[in-house]
Amino acid sequence: MSVYAVGDIQGCYAEFRQLLDLIRFDPAHDRLWLVGDLVNRGPESLSVLRTVRELGASAVTVLGNHDFHLLTVAAGHRRAHDDDTLDAILDAPDRDELLAWLRTRPLVVLEDEWLLVHAGLLPSWTPATALMLSREVEAILASDRHDDFLRDLYGDKPARWDETLRGYDRLRVVVNACTRLRFCAADDTMELREKRGPDHTPSGFAPWFRHAERRSAGVTVLCGHWSTLDLMLAPNVLMLDSGCLWGGCLTALRLGDRRLFQVPGRSPATPRPAR
Numbered sequence: 001m002s003v004y005a006v007g008d009i010q011g012c013y014a015e016f017r018q019l020l021d022l023i024r025f026d027p028a029h030d031r032l033w034l035v036g037d038l039v040n041r042g043p044e045s046l047s048v049l050r051t052v053r054e055l056g057a058s059a060v061t062v063l064g065n066h067d068f069h070l071l072t073v074a075a076g077h078r079r080a081h082d083d084d085t086l087d088a089i090l091d092a093p094d095r096d097e098l099l100a101w102l103r104t105r106p107l108v109v110l111e112d113e114w115l116l117v118h119a120g121l122l123p124s125w126t127p128a129t130a131l132m133l134s135r136e137v138e139a140i141l142a143s144d145r146h147d148d149f150l151r152d153l154y155g156d157k158p159a160r161w162d163e164t165l166r167g168y169d170r171l172r173v174v175v176n177a178c179t180r181l182r183f184c185a186a187d188d189t190m191e192l193r194e195k196r197g198p199d200h201t202p203s204g205f206a207p208w209f210r211h212a213e214r215r216s217a218g219v220t221v222l223c224g225h226w227s228t229l230d231l232m233l234a235p236n237v238l239m240l241d242s243g244c245l246w247g248g249c250l251t252a253l254r255l256g257d258r259r260l261f262q263v264p265g266r267s268p269a270t271p272r273p274a275r
Contacts (some may be wrong), residue, residue: 004252004261005033005116007231007240008224010066011042011085015250016051018263023252027058033109033255035224036064036118036179038102039086041245045070046088046098053101063105064118064225065179068153074099077151103141107178108134114255115216119225120181120208122161122188126215133174140171161188182226184208197228209237222253233258 004023009016025032038052038061039045052059070086072078074095080086089095109116110131121130140149152168153175161173176190183191183205191205198207208214209221217236224241226232231251232239242262244250249262 001029001031003031003033003255005035005222005238005240005255006253007035007242007244007251008037008064008227009034009039009042009048009250010037010245011039011045011048012244012250012265013042013044013047013051014266015244015263016048019250019252019261022263023254023261027055030058032059032061033114033116033222034059034061035116035222035240036062037066037224037241038064039070039089040066040084043085044088045085046092049089049098049102050094053098060109060116061105062109062116062118063102063107063179067102067105068150068175068179071099071103072150072153075147075150078154103146104138106134106138107175110219113219114222115219116222118179118223120177120184120223121214121216121221122177122181122184122190122208123186123211123214124161124188125177127219130178130216134178137171137174156190156192159190159192161190179225181208184211186211186213195228197226209234231260 038048052061073080073086074090108130110127115127140146153172155172158165158169158173165173176192180192181190183194183202185205191202194200194202220236220238222238226239227241227243229239231242238253240251240253242249242251244265247265249264252261
């Protein structure tokens with residue numbers, strides 16, 4: 001059995017299918033670990049969502065910020081953006097089943113020395129803490145309170161994690177960290193506006209993975225989200241968003257031997273974000 005971690009797909013279905021062919025993926029024997037952002041901006045989000053769902057237990061995915069955007073738009077709590085490509089999902093005859101399935105995906109997966117998350121982890125979080133907090137969000141999304149939660153999800157405040165936080169404030173910080181994080185301070189304060197690379201680090205902050213006392217450093221974190229970094233393969237942080245959506249590549253990393261597999265993006269959806 002081989003396990004492949006795959007970067008942000010974001011509706012790039014043709015590239016996803018080509019990548020599965022390249023790695024000779026066999027759902028009876030292999031597994032996919034998907035870093036989230038299955039949907040949006042690319043041309044075939046519906047096909048991606050259906051395919052991943054149909055793969056069942058052979059495909060493990062965490063929620064990304066674009067996946068949450070789909071859930072909130074579908075619930076009527078957010079307006080679609082001009083560059084969204086979610087209409088096919090929202091109009092699909094199986095939309096309710098797809099959205100219900102997506103809503104049950106976790107924020108964090110932890111297995112042996114590997115941790116899967118879309119964006120990153122705050123410095124004070126151990127892998128066990130991150131998994132516990134992910135389960136708190138999973139519980140609310142699976143409950144009859146999920147609509148209220150999605151209504152109150154968006155916002156940058158509180159900006160700092162504190163164990164004493166309760167209610168939707170607590171869950172909002174967890175979702176923001178796991179799905180939007182790039183820069184933070186050593187005290188777990190997040191800076192969520194800057195999207196460019198480390199050369200543009202705001203004063204008093206650092207990329208989340210560069211904090212010397214980061215308590216998740218004992219595992220290898222598999223993530224995506226930060227497309228302006230391209231592919232970043234450090235000893236214990238593997239960032240796999242290689243910008244397929246922007247004309248880069250869609251990347252798969254075989255965890256057993258860290259061999260890379262890539263297919264080129266077919267057509268950039270929009271100009272690449274500034275670095």
